[in-house]
Amino acid sequence: MRIVIIGNSAASTAAIETIRAYDTKSSITQLSRETHPLYSRCLISYYIAGKLDKNGLRYRSPDFHMKMDVKLNLGCFVSEVDPSSHKVKCADGSTYPFDKLLISTGSSAKIPDTIPGGLRGVFVLRTIDDAESIRRRMPQVKSVVILGGGLVGMRAADALSRCGLKVHVIIGSDRILSRMIDYDAAQVVGKRVRENNIEIMTGTDISEVMHKNGEVVGVKTDHSRVLDCEMLIVAKSVKANTELVQNTDIKIRRGIETNASMQTNYENIYAAGDVAETFDLAAEEYTVNALWTCAVQQGRIAGKNMAGKQAQYSGSVSMNSLNFWGIPLTSFGITTPEEETSYTILKENRPERNIYKKIVIGNNRIKGLILVGEAANAGVLFSLIQNKIDVSPFTGELLDDRFNFGKVIQHGGNAVLEKYYRGQST
Amino acid sequence: MKRVYCIIEKCLSCRSCEIACAVAHSESKALADAVVEHPLPKHRIHVESIGAEETPQTIRSIALQCRHCEDPLCAQACISGGISRNRETGEIINDPDRCVACWSCIMVCPFGVIVRYEDCHRAVKCDHCADRGSPACVESCPTHALLFCEAEEAPIDNLVK
Numbered sequence: 001m002r003i004v005i006i007g008n009s010a011a012s013t014a015a016i017e018t019i020r021a022y023d024t025k026s027s028i029t030q031l032s033r034e035t036h037p038l039y040s041r042c043l044i045s046y047y048i049a050g051k052l053d054k055n056g057l058r059y060r061s062p063d064f065h066m067k068m069d070v071k072l073n074l075g076c077f078v079s080e081v082d083p084s085s086h087k088v089k090c091a092d093g094s095t096y097p098f099d100k101l102l103i104s105t106g107s108s109a110k111i112p113d114t115i116p117g118g119l120r121g122v123f124v125l126r127t128i129d130d131a132e133s134i135r136r137r138m139p140q141v142k143s144v145v146i147l148g149g150g151l152v153g154m155r156a157a158d159a160l161s162r163c164g165l166k167v168h169v170i171i172g173s174d175r176i177l178s179r180m181i182d183y184d185a186a187q188v189v190g191k192r193v194r195e196n197n198i199e200i201m202t203g204t205d206i207s208e209v210m211h212k213n214g215e216v217v218g219v220k221t222d223h224s225r226v227l228d229c230e231m232l233i234v235a236k237s238v239k240a241n242t243e244l245v246q247n248t249d250i251k252i253r254r255g256i257e258t259n260a261s262m263q264t265n266y267e268n269i270y271a272a273g274d275v276a277e278t279f280d281l282a283a284e285e286y287t288v289n290a291l292w293t294c295a296v297q298q299g300r301i302a303g304k305n306m307a308g309k310q311a312q313y314s315g316s317v318s319m320n321s322l323n324f325w326g327i328p329l330t331s332f333g334i335t336t337p338e339e340e341t342s343y344t345i346l347k348e349n350r351p352e353r354n355i356y357k358k359i360v361i362g363n364n365r366i367k368g369l370i371l372v373g374e375a376a377n378a379g380v381l382f383s384l385i386q387n388k389i390d391v392s393p394f395t396g397e398l399l400d401d402r403f404n405f406g407k408v409i410q411h412g413g414n415a416v417l418e419k420y421y422r423g424q425s426t
Numbered sequence: 427m428k429r430v431y432c433i434i435e436k437c438l439s440c441r442s443c444e445i446a447c448a449v450a451h452s453e454s455k456a457l458a459d460a461v462v463e464h465p466l467p468k469h470r471i472h473v474e475s476i477g478a479e480e481t482p483q484t485i486r487s488i489a490l491q492c493r494h495c496e497d498p499l500c501a502q503a504c505i506s507g508g509i510s511r512n513r514e515t516g517e518i519i520n521d522p523d524r525c526v527a528c529w530s531c532i533m534v535c536p537f538g539v540i541v542r543y544e545d546c547h548r549a550v551k552c553d554h555c556a557d558r559g560s561p562a563c564v565e566s567c568p569t570h571a572l573l574f575c576e577a578e579e580a581p582i583d584n585l586v587k
Contacts, residue, residue: 014502040505040506040507042505042506042528043505043506043526046526051526052526056506056524058507059506059507060507292503292505292530293502293503293530293533293534296502296503297502300502319533319534320533321503321528321529321530321532321533322528322529323527323528323529326544328529328532328542330529330532330533332533375529375532375533375542376532376538376541376542377538378529378532378533379499379531379532379533379534379535379536379537379538379540380535380536380537380538382533382534382536383536404472404474404490404538405474405490405536405537405538405539406474406475406476406477406487406488406490407474407476409476409488410475410476410477414586414587417585417586418582418586420490420493420537421429421431421493421580421582421585421586422493422496422577422582423429423493423494423495423496424495424496424497425493425495425496425497425498425499425535425536425537426497426499426536
C-alpha cells in the first residue's frame with residue numbers, strides 16, 4: 001500500500017509512529033512545504049528567547065524518518081489533491097499517487113487588511129523560518145508591537161521581553177488569552193506579564209501601520225494612540241490550511257470535516273491536526289481545536305485506521321498549559337460560558353497569591369476549568385471531563401488544594417483502581 | 427514491565443516511601459544531607475487518602491506513582507518530545523534536558539503523578555529509580571505495602587476486591 005502524508009509536525013509524526021506500530025510494509029511518503037527537518041512548533045518562541053538552540057527544537061531524534069522507513073520530501077508544496085485519481089500534485093509539477101492519504105497541513109496566521117504586505121519588520125510566528133527572521137531583525141529593534149493576545153502572541157511577548165525589548169500587546173477583546181481564560185484569571189496573569197516590561201492594551205486594534213522606506217516604524221491604534229516600533233508581530237488568529245482541497249468535493253467548514261476515524265468524506269483520505277474539524281467534547285459541536293495535544297491524538301487515530309486497525313476519536317477538548325514567569329496556567333473546555341445560568345460555577349480567587357481557580361459544571365459534569373498558580377492534579381480533573389464523570393458526589397471537594405486522584409478512587413471505587421493499577425490512562 | 431503496586435490494606439500513610447523517594451533523587455543520596463540541599467529534592471510517589479471506612483481510625487490510603495501507561499497521555503502532550511517510551515524496558519522516561527517546564531504533561535496525567543519541580547524548572551515523575559537499580563520506595567516501606575513486579579505477578583484481582 002502507498003501512504004502519502006502531507007505535513008511534518010505533531011499530527012503527521014504521531015500518525016507515522018502509529019502506522020509503523022502495525023504496518024512495516026507499506027511505503028510512506030511524507031511531503032512538507034517547510035525545508036527544515038522535524039521540529040516542535042510550540043518551541044519556536046523559546047528559540048527566539050535564546051533558551052533553546054536549533055538542536056533543542058527537534059521533536060524526535062534526527063534518524064526518526066530513517067528508522068520509520070519514511071521517504072521525507074522537504075520543501076515540497078502540495079498545490080492540489082485529486083481524490084478521484086488518488087494523486088497529489090506539487091507546485092514543482094511532481095505528482096504522488098496514493099492508496100491512503102493523510103492531510104495534516106496545519107494552520108497559518110490570518111493577516112488583517114489593516115496590515116500592508118511587503119513591509120520589512122512585519123512578521124507572523126508560525127514556523128522556524130519566522131522565528132529566524134525575527135531573530136535576524138532583533139539587533140535593530142528596541143520596541144515591538146504584537147497584534148493579538150492569544151497563545152502565540154503571549155508566547156512571542158514572553159520571548160521578546162526576555163530579550164530586553166519593550167513589548168506592547170494590542171488585543172481586541174477585554175483581556176489576554178481570551179479563548180483560554182476569563183477576565184479574573186487574565187488579571188492575575190496580566191499582572192505578572194506587566195511586571196516583565198510588557199504593556200497590554202485591551203479593547204483596541206491597529207488602524208494604521210506607519211512605515212518609512214519600506215520598513216515599519218510604528219502603529220496607530222483605533223484609539224489614536226501612536227506606538228513607535230521597529231517590529232510588528234501579527235498573531236491575531238489562524239486559519240486552517242485547506243487550500244489544497246479547495247477545488248475538490250472534500251468537505252470543508254472551519255477545517256476539513258472529519259468523522260471519528262479521522263476520515264474526510266473520502267474513506268481513503270484522512271485529516272488530522274490544525275487543519276481538521278473535529279467534535280468538541282465540552283462544547284458539543286464540531287470545531288477546530290488547533291492545539292498540539294489534539295493534533296497528536298488525532299494523528300494517532302488516523303494512523304491506526306490507515307494501518308487497517310480500528311480506532312475511534314472520542315473528540316477534542318480545548319486544552320492549554322502555560323508557564324508565565326513561574327505562574328502555571330491550565331485551561332480546559334468551556335471556561336466562560338455565555339449563558340452562566342445553565343451552569344454551576346465554582347470559583348476561588350486569591351490574586352495576592354497569584355491563585356485563581358474556576359470549574360464550570362453543567363449537567364453534573366465538568367465542562368471546563370481554569371487553574372492559575374497551581375498545575376497539580378490538573379490532569380485528574382481533565383480525566384473527569386473526558387470520561388464525563390458525574391461529579392455531584394464530590395462537587396464540594398473539586399476546588400480543594402488537596403483534591404487528587406485519591407478522591408477519584410474514593411468515589412469511583414474498584415473500577416478506577418483497576419485502571420490505575422494496570423496503567424490504563426483512558 | 428514491572429510496576430509499583432500498593433496494597434491498600436497495608437498502607438499506614440506513614441510517608442516513608444515519599445522520604446525514601448526524595449532521598450533517592452537527591453544529590454547526596456543520604457537523608458541527613460538531603461534535607462539541607464538546595465534545591466530540596468522532590469519525591470515522585472504521593473501518599474493520598476482514599477477516605478475513611480466506618481470510623482476515622484480506618485482511614486485508607488494509597489501510595490500513587492507513574493504507571494508507565496500503555497497509552498501515555500503525557501508523552502502525547504509533551505511539546506518537546508522529551509517524554510517517550512524506553513523501547514527496551516517499556517518504561518516512560520522523561521528527559522530532564524528536554525523539559526521546557528510547560529506543564530503539558532501535568533495537564534493530562536489522569537493520576538496526578540507528575541509534579542512541578544519549579545526550582546529545577548522541570549516536571550518530574552517516577553523513574554523506578556533507574557540509576558539505583560530498584561525503587562527506593564519499595565525497600566523503605568515498613569509494612570511491605572509496596573510491591574515492584576510484573577502485572578501478571580501483581581495480585582491485582584485481590585487489590586481491587
